[in-house]
Amino acid sequence: MNSIKTDKKLYLFNTLSKKIEIFIPHDEIVKMYTCGPTVYRDAHIGNMRTYILADILKKTLKHIGYKVKHVKNITDVGHMRQEMLDQGEDKIIAAAIKEGKSASDIAEEYTKKFFIDEKALNIDKADYNPKATQHIDEMLKMVDKLIANKLAYVSNKNVYFDISKFNQYGKLSGNISNLSTLNNDEDIDPNKRNPNDFAVWKSSEENRELIWDSKFGRGFPGWHIECSAMAHKYLGEQFDIHTGGVDNIFPHHEGEIAQSEGSFGKKHVNYWIHGQHLLSEGIKMSKSKQNEYLISDISKRSIDPLAFRYLCLMTNYRTKLNFTFSSLKAAQKGLNKLRHLYWFHKNSKNKIDNTKIATWAEKIDQALLNNLNTSKVLSILWQSTKSDLNSSEICYLFEYIDYVLSLDFEKHYLNQNNFKISSNEYKDRKNNRILKKYVNSDKIRLESIKTNNLKYYDSKNGDYKVKKISYSEIINKTNSISGASEILSNLTKKNKFDISVCLILDEYLIDFERCLNSIVANIPKKLSYEIIVTVNGICDGKKKKIVENHKNNKNIKFILIDPISGAGSVRNIMLKKSLGKHIFLIDTSIEVKGDIFNQIIKYLRNAEIGLIGPYGLKTDDLHHFHEISKTKEYVDAIQLYLFAFRRDIISKTGMFRENFRFYRNLDIDFSFQIKKANLKLLSDPNLNIMRHTHSVWENTHPKTRDELSKDNYKRFLQKWKNYKHLLNKSK
Incomplete structure (x- = not known):
């Protein structure tokens, strides 16, 4: 509904100028380009946040009367980051080999899935979705033009853009003074004149599936040339708006500008609109960190995908958004309430006061047109339900703006009335x-x-x-939680048990059963205890059977977690539920062989000791840690295989840091939290336990575990690099 309209002015933050500007199009039809998906696997919800931004912008333009020509490409050539492309690696090829399909099969499959996800989020399909593989000729023509304009050069059947010849390179990102994308000398492509030149055409290695003939030899297009060529074909030499995520600014969009303006000698795009990152549990989404989620992950948990759209609408697109399933559940409740209010007020016979409703509609438009302030728009809708507006006027406002918000108020009203009662x-x-x-x-x-x-x-x-x-x-269909924030803490409550033993039940079921049975067999009868088990991930199949087998043991308490929580978060959940005076965090690679519990409790009677464990570490410089394997002594860190401490020290040390998704180096980080609280760490390698193979480590790809370990170490060092005075050698 858009009957109440005047001439509207849209204001947008332009990454190119680094300020908010009034939007002035080239002509009546707004030309808009969005960097689409690279279809070697599913687009995750971080990608989808960017496409929601483009959808909101397009619908806002239409809402105020513009026609829009929208292009969103499909990258089915399969490029990785620029430095990976230079090494000849390709994710589509890798995925095709793994699944026994051709690269084209893989691309087609994930393109279809992408459109299904867009539909679930009420993202309108673009007018054109050109595929990179169908526009190779256009790309080669642009390569020829760049060579003719002396902005690109041929080297050993490759063609590179010479950034030294384009004096405005860096104007979008500001990276002109710090252009190095290379890690070390081994990454340098010897065919380049300058390490930061980028490929516009890349010669192909043998047996590569996605290759094309060219005058330079058989090869494939560079990452940036695809968008430049397709944007030119469908939108011309100049157009109005280019959208994408902030991670596209450099080098991708910077490369687009260089190629397009270098080819045609005109300003490529007037307005560059970029959406901020969607974080997951405080860090960037990554499949290896198990914090990357798809729209299907939302749907299969009986959450409406539009709850994710609502969550995005509640935060400005230029602000980082930290996604958790807890926040998504809260967004679902908010959306349910808004839809209920619309349902409740619908079909009223009240008359509409046009003057009054025009004032409210103007408030909504002012918020929306102020750099797409959708959170303010939602706030105004909530305010309207508590105002002096009658039911018909409230529903009018909801319908007035729902084309842009696309939260399906009217559709759900019809669904909610789809029943018969006599x-x-x-x-x-x-x-x-x-x-x-x-x-x-x-x-x-x-x-x-x-x-x-x-x-x-x-x-x-x-x-x-x-x-x-x-x-x-339908709330509480399962007893699972999504993170530590959903747990009511017991940390301030009085001790109820002598010990709380905390275990994680993951996919390594044999390890878990061995560890649990050894603990139960060796806890002395005189000690009161609880065993808190977090079932990390969907509880089905054999996991469910384990829970059933132990349900009659009143000392064992299971906490179901879905989706999988990271290493820091899952341990915080157990800490918050614990009621024991002494907490034992035991990895399931450990098998208890005797009464370690009374021995450790005896150590912890010393108020100066904060943490006990069998596997201590020492360091002189925070860079090299070595394990203490023979003698009982004070150390700089305790390894996470077995942690024991008094529950009351948590008020001094704080909880585990939840941005540690992977377990490695979380232990040294938490050890330093204890040392900062002026408590000592005691290592006793002679505790009666056996350490078995660590299944998580052994079953994680070496490259992945090294990357995750390094990320966590950087996280540790960033916080503790100035705390060398806490080391034992300095005392």
Whole structure:
């Protein structure tokens, strides 16, 4: 609904100028380009946040009267980052080999999945979705033009853009003074004149599937040339808006500008609009960190994908958004409430005051046109439901802006009314309520809820409304939690047990059973205890059987976590649930061989000792840690195989840092938290335990575990590099 309109001015933050500018298009039809997906696997929700931004922008332009020509490419050639491309690596090829399919098969499969995900998020399809593989000729023509303009050069059947010949290189990102994308000398492509020149055409190695003939030899296009060529074909030499994520600014969009402006001698794009990162549990999404989620991960947990859209709308697109399933569940509740309010007010016979509603519509437009301030728009909708507007006016506002928000208020209203209830049943329940026979009326209500998912909303006069509950409104279908923030902490409560033993049940079930059984067999009878087990990930199959097998043991408490929590978060969940005076965090690679519990409790009677474990580490410089394997002594860190400490020290040390998704180096980080609290770390290698193979380490790809370990070490060093005075050698 857009009947209440005046000439509207849209203001957008332009990455090129680094400021908010009034939007002035070239002509009546706004030309807009969005960097689309690289279709070697599913687009994750971080990618989808960027596409939601483009959708909001396009719909805003249409909302205020513009026509829009929108192009969103499909990168099916399969490029990685520029430095990986230079090494000849290709993810589409790797995925095709792994799945026994051709590269084209893989690309087609994930392109279809991408469009399904867009539809689930109410993202309108672009007018054109050109595929890179179908525009090789256009790319080669642009390569020829760049060579003719002396901005590119041929070297050993490769063609590179010479950034020294384009004096405005860096104007978008500001990276002109710090252009190095290379890690070491081994990464340098010897065919380049300058290490920071980028490929516009790359010669192919043998047996590569995605290759094309060219005058330079058989090869494939560079990463940036694809978008430049396709944007030119569908939008011309100049267009209005280019959208993407902030990680596209450099080098991709910087490369686009150099190529397009170098080819045609004109300003390529007037407005560059970039969305900020979507973090997951405080860090960048990564499949290896197990914190990368898809739209299908949302749907299969009975959460409406539009709850994710609502979550994105609540935060400005230029602000980093930290995604957790807890925040998503909260967004679902908020969206459910808004939809309920629309349902509740719908079909009112109140008349609309056009003057009053125009004022509110203007408030909405002012917020939206101020750099797409969708969070303010949502705030205004909430305010309208508590204002002096009547029901018809409230619904008008919801409908007025829902084309842009795309939260399906009207669609859900129809779904919520998609049921039949007999007039006799309605009258019978109403009469029972008027006569105050609430037992009878409640019986009817409960039966309808049970059989038809209907919910009743009673009024004082005995009348009532009935709504069909959607799957996303059925709360607590499972007992699982999504993170430490959903756990009520017991840390301030009095001790209830002598010890709390904390274990993680993951996919390594044999390790878990061996560890658990050894603990139960060796805890002395005189000690009161609880064993807290976090089932990390969906509890099904053999995991579920383990839980069932131990359900009669009152000392064992299972906490179901879905999706998988990171190393720091899952341990915080156990800490918050613990009620033991002494906490034992035991890795399932450990097998207890005797009474280690009384021995450790005895050590912890010394108030100066904060942490006990069998595998201590020492360091002189924070860079090289070596294990203490023979003698009992004070150390600089305890390894996470077995941690034991008094529960009351958490108030001094704080919890585990949850941005440690992988377990490596989380132990030295937490050890330093304890040392900073002026507590000592005692290592006793003679504790009666056996350390078995660490299955997580052994089953993680060497390259992945090295990368994750290095990331965590950098995280540790960034915080503790100035705390060398805490080391034992300095005392």
